[in-house]
Amino acid sequence: MNIAKTYNPKEAEDKWYAYWLEKGFFHSTPDDREPYTIVMPPPNVTGVLHMGHMLNNTIQDVLIRRARMQGKNACWVPGTDHASIATEAKVVAMLKEQGIDKKSLTREDFLKHAWEWKEKYGGIILKQLEKLGASCDWQRTKFTMDADLSEAVIDTFIKFYREGYIYRGVRMVNWDPQGKTALSDEEVIRKEVNQKLYYIRYTIKDSNDYIIIATTRPETIMADTAICINPQDERYQHLKGKTVLVPLINREIPIIQDEYVEMEFGTGCLKVTPAHDLNDYELGQKHNLPVIDILNDDGTLNEKAEILIGEDRFIARKKVAKLLEEVGQIEKIEDYKSQVGFSERTDAAIEPKLSMQWFCKMDELAKPALEYVENGSIKLIPDKFFASYKHWMENVKDWCISRQLWWGQRIPAWYNEKNEWVVAKTEEEAIQAFEDDGKTASGIRQEDDVLDTWFSSALWPMSVFDGVRHPDNADFKYYYPTSDLVTAPEILFFWVARMIIMGHDYTQKPPFKNVYLTGIVRDKLGRKMSKSLGNSPDPIELMEQYGTDGVRVGMLLSSPAGNDLMFDVSYCEQGRNFANKIWNAFRLVKGWETVDKPATEAQKNTASWFENRFNQAVAEIDEHFAHYRLSDALMTTYKLIWDDFCAWYLELVKPAYQTPIESETLETVKGFFQKVLKLAHPFMPFLTEELWHDAMFGSREAEDCIIVARYPEKSAFDEDVIKEFEIVQQIISEVRNVRNVKGISPKVALPLAINTIDIDLSKYQDSIVKLGNISEFSFVQEKVTGALSFLAGKSECYVKLEAENIDVEAERERISKEIAYLKGFLVSVEKKLSNERFVQNAKPEIVQNEQNKKADAEAKIQILEESLAGLG
């Protein structure tokens, strides 16, 4: 036989992916079948495939492939996200390398560069998804900045504005000095940072006295507009009504009083810097304090700081501390840990900054979105995330949706020369709007504000089907609401919640039925995989090494929904080995010669057992999928194929050396083989398609591919047949164990006698003889002496051995132990049964079960005791 000994994935992968594409199996159009829709969480255009994508998209592909095989109209819509801040940062960096400063470019020129960049690198990740076998409908590929999707975004902005959800105002926002843009609260990552707490002396005016204020940010003292103490604080009663001088610049500021100050913290004195701290801002509002903003948009000090103008805030911090030290106004410096916010995208320390931004009012919008999840219209899987979803929805704050960037959908607001503004889709409409308001339209212009990326992704399940602009179109009506959403819990609020909000606002329907939240891929040490740690394997390389199917299996083997996945390449190895196992089962069957004969009774019995076992597995797999337990579904498939199909079924039907197999049996084997391949297909698409087309299974039409073959349907199975066969398996194992323990080669056939009282094992005689390698097989009614015995169910089995292999004492001991154990067991069962409360309270079937156990144990004890007596 000249078939390779191991499965070679590469050829199969390229061949079949191209074939599937060519035949259009991924493409979906509405028809009268039940739709099954998934919209892919769009990766950033700047993205490169990492393990998280690999996991996420493998799960989606498994779900979509299974649905497709179940005869549903499966549609998986791929696409990419423009990721405004991340992409803009990349383009800026690229331009910088070319010696181009963003500031020197016009908006239009910059966007030209950005689009060029997108065209060049934007498709990488989608190409990589093909490698993992993703059966997306590529004809439907979308980009969040496609013209139609952008228009949907603008329309939505205008709609929400008119509905009163969107407003413009000056607020304290999270400012990213590196991206030079505002951010939403969700885009700020808080991290604990080791800092210094500086204790600074503020001299009281017209006095030599001073008070001490603790701060982690000495560079902001130049923006101080007050000192605040708690009115209850005994220590500072004498300061009421006084003023102090800001060190270094000697500006005079008042001492105010507010309960907000905690007396126990620091020195009990607080410097109030309304421009650079949210709390201080609110305090300033309350006490009518001026706001002095000493920072530029890029985080450097401006002229209002009076000193160190142009210095970066962090350099200024050190310099201010030094200057203060030089003039003796530092009391002390302590180490201090505190939470500092960082930009999710640029990792720059966030600066609270007062600025004019656009906001979306969330409280009302959030209510129905919470209801959907509360009443089960949308299921979170696993549901442990509900608590935090609810908490977020109930405490949601207004969403800052404007960003001071160029890459994104421009906010449709128009300004005139007096800085009055209107919201309108086009310039013409804006002019009209100004005129309608009796305002001038002269000097009309837009600002450099774009919308938060998440505003456009919130529309994704609708906008990919053009449902925002044309809700009556056939696609949208057919595919929406979508079925399952597969995504990471990290973006539950960023994205999932907002999709639900938008979906409801437009359609009064949830955008999807189930949200499967995947875990985070971590390394063996439990660390999150990240580029900076360098602990993330490249999925493409893994696929090269272990084959795509191997890596897919590896990812799924240990990734229950919502639990983090401790990834290790050994899982991929296991996946590869499994692929190889199936490959070799194929080689085995492929090599069989046939003779035109009907199947023997023994073969029929074996087939009947496997059929039942198969149906049992299908039922289990169904159940697992119904609960999104993909790794369990995979493991059931794995064991069905490896253990039941290969180790038992194929070994049983396997013809002896140079003996042909009956044609009827071979047909049965091939039938089963194709059925198990179907079960494996969603997990291992390439290998299964490769084998499906082998001539062994007959010639196939061009369209007859496993990807569209009918998935095995659940059907009835006889559990008794399976249990009966388990006894057979046990007998065979025990015989093998006898050889192992006694050091007898597997090649040596042994005689076996069975005394069976409750089941008819005769139809399995051939099976036992074959796999147990039995020389003489007999059914007996009495004890057999000079043999090792074991109990399989209630059947006592005897393996006759040479005298030197039998240790009567050891046998006696073994049997006695077993009896002792059973007796103990019996006592506990009897105790239970004689307990009136148990008999009264427990369910009848449980009591019955105990009675069965009792009878069982008694029977076994009797058999063993006779054996013991038989030993003499």
Added chain:
RNA sequence: GGAGAAUUAGCUCAGCUGGUUCAGAGCACCUGCCUUACAAGCAGGGGGUCACUGGUUCGAACCCAGUAUUCUCCACCA
């Protein structure tokens, strides 16, 4: 500071309404096998006071309370 979750074999996890005196799986491990499908394999085997302490119950890995450790999310304390 608030909330949630986890803790079961060396590792990763099941254990889906509490009901066996064997608490399961996969991997790893040990022993023996190059048996003509597969050594990426075959056969067999060992391994767990279900984190700890109490409680509820006829009965607890499972329910309750507390303790410990770990993780995640949320939160403006200088």
